[in-house]
Amino acid sequence: MCGTCGCGSDNEGPTILKPGEHKHSHEERHHHHGEHSHTHDDDHHHHHDGHSHAHAHSHDHKHKVLEIEQDILNNNALLAARNRGYFEAKHIFALNLVSSPGSGKTSILERTLADLKNEIMFYVIEGDQQTMNDANRIDALQIPVVQINTGKGCHLESDMVYEAVKKLEMKDNSVLMIENVGNLVCPSMFDLGESKRVVIISTTEGEDKPIKYPDMFHTADICIINKIDLLPYVNIDVQKLKEYALKVNPNLEFFEVSATKGDGMEAWYKWLKENLV
Amino acid sequence: MHELSIALGIVKIAEDETAKAKAKKVTKIELEIGVLAGIEIDSLNFVWSSAVQDTVLENAEKEIHVIDGVGKCIDCDTEFAMENIHDCCPNCGSNFKGILKGKELKVKTLEVI
Numbered sequence: 001m002c003g004t005c006g007c008g009s010d011n012e013g014p015t016i017l018k019p020g021e022h023k024h025s026h027e028e029r030h031h032h033h034g035e036h037s038h039t040h041d042d043d044h045h046h047h048h049d050g051h052s053h054a055h056a057h058s059h060d061h062k063h064k065v066l067e068i069e070q071d072i073l074n075n076n077a078l079l080a081a082r083n084r085g086y087f088e089a090k091h092i093f094a095l096n097l098v099s100s101p102g103s104g105k106t107s108i109l110e111r112t113l114a115d116l117k118n119e120i121m122f123y124v125i126e127g128d129q130q131t132m133n134d135a136n137r138i139d140a141l142q143i144p145v146v147q148i149n150t151g152k153g154c155h156l157e158s159d160m161v162y163e164a165v166k167k168l169e170m171k172d173n174s175v176l177m178i179e180n181v182g183n184l185v186c187p188s189m190f191d192l193g194e195s196k197r198v199v200i201i202s203t204t205e206g207e208d209k210p211i212k213y214p215d216m217f218h219t220a221d222i223c224i225i226n227k228i229d230l231l232p233y234v235n236i237d238v239q240k241l242k243e244y245a246l247k248v249n250p251n252l253e254f255f256e257v258s259a260t261k262g263d264g265m266e267a268w269y270k271w272l273k274e275n276l277v
Numbered sequence: 278m279h280e281l282s283i284a285l286g287i288v289k290i291a292e293d294e295t296a297k298a299k300a301k302k303v304t305k306i307e308l309e310i311g312v313l314a315g316i317e318i319d320s321l322n323f324v325w326s327s328a329v330q331d332t333v334l335e336n337a338e339k340e341i342h343v344i345d346g347v348g349k350c351i352d353c354d355t356e357f358a359m360e361n362i363h364d365c366c367p368n369c370g371s372n373f374k375g376i377l378k379g380k381e382l383k384v385k386t387l388e389v390i
Contacts, residue, residue: 062390063304063388063389063390064300064389064390065386065389066386066387066389067385067386068290068294068383068387069383069384069385070290070294070383071382072283072286072287072290072382072384073283073286073382074290075286075289076286154279155279155282157282185279185315186279188315189279189283189315190279190282210363211361211363214361214362214363215315218362244363246372247365247372248362248363248372250372
């Protein structure tokens with residue numbers, strides 16, 4: 001089974017495409033975990049349950065204990081550091097946008113790009129399990145975009161961003177928006193090399209989300225509260241939401257916006273521009 | 278279900294280290310997982326058998342050392358036990374703290390033959 005996409009077969013890894021590019025039946029990204037299967041002895045019995053005692057030769061004196069002490073996320077961290085170095089060298093301000101599905105990540109992105117594209121050079125990486133829909137929405141604004149389809153995978157990892165970045169050929173002094181897969185749990189553990197992590201929550205969600213899903217709020221730098229135009233109709237205490245979020249992460253900075261109506265977007269734009277300098 | 282990615286990360290480390298040691302397979306693996314690391318151990322156990330199938334870890338015994346959370350208050354220096362990331366300092370109530378323990382996610386040892 002594959003880790004990045006969770007698929008059962010070996011030829012359905014994540015696909016990384018620009019709008020208009022076509023998917024080939026055999027992807028460039030082959031999965032490598034089948035590689036070692038031939039090193040196993042032929043007398044390997046799969047029904048032996050968990051213990052090496054089932055094998056006669058396992059009690060000989062060749063047992064060796066290796067002290068590994070290795071961080072399991074080390075691989076992801078190394079490639080994230082590589083991405084980050086590239087962004088810093090080119091003065092690219094990279095944002096990792098995370099939220100539950102439906103909080104308005106793509107709408108905030110669309111509005112921001114449409115309003116600022118004459119002042120700032122933008123690039124976009126879209127992460128979704130399936131479809132080119134989001135990339136096509138961004139492409140319609142004439143912004144360079146690459147779509148990563150993770151298949152069954154629930155989050156982006158730094159190697160996917162690394163591959164996507166290679167396709168973008170970004171100019172210096174620009175902003176890279178990475179829209180993660182809509183999921184408030186899994187993406188929190190995977191550093192992509194971003195400059196800042198932005199968590200988006202909308203007023204149609206519960207105010208206790210920050211303490212229900214603390215990892216995401218703990219690792220974020222910015223919290224955008226979207227759909228504030230709906231406040232008269234929904235039952236949410238924004239002050240309480242902020243208190244919960246600050247309990248998890250006292251350094252969080254907030255922006256309250258409505259991506260569809262445009263309320264509050266100016267403050268967010270100001271912050272973006274300040275960080276580009 | 279990022280636990281599957283984590284399990285496959287463990288498999289990769291085990292495959293690499295076993296090859297380096299010129300060993301054939303792993304008989305026992307020790308992991309360290311902190312309670313604040315964002316991993317559900319039940320979920321990890323659930324995906325384990327499919328993740329290790331046909332790898333050096335296939336029949337390995339798995340031992341997980343769970344590391345309890347410890348925080349240190351930035352305002353008053355009190356060290357305290359943490360069960361949740363949003364736990365505040367029991368002495369002064371501050372939310373500003375460093376996490377000293379509980380974020381571990383490590384392969385500690387491999388016993389190979």
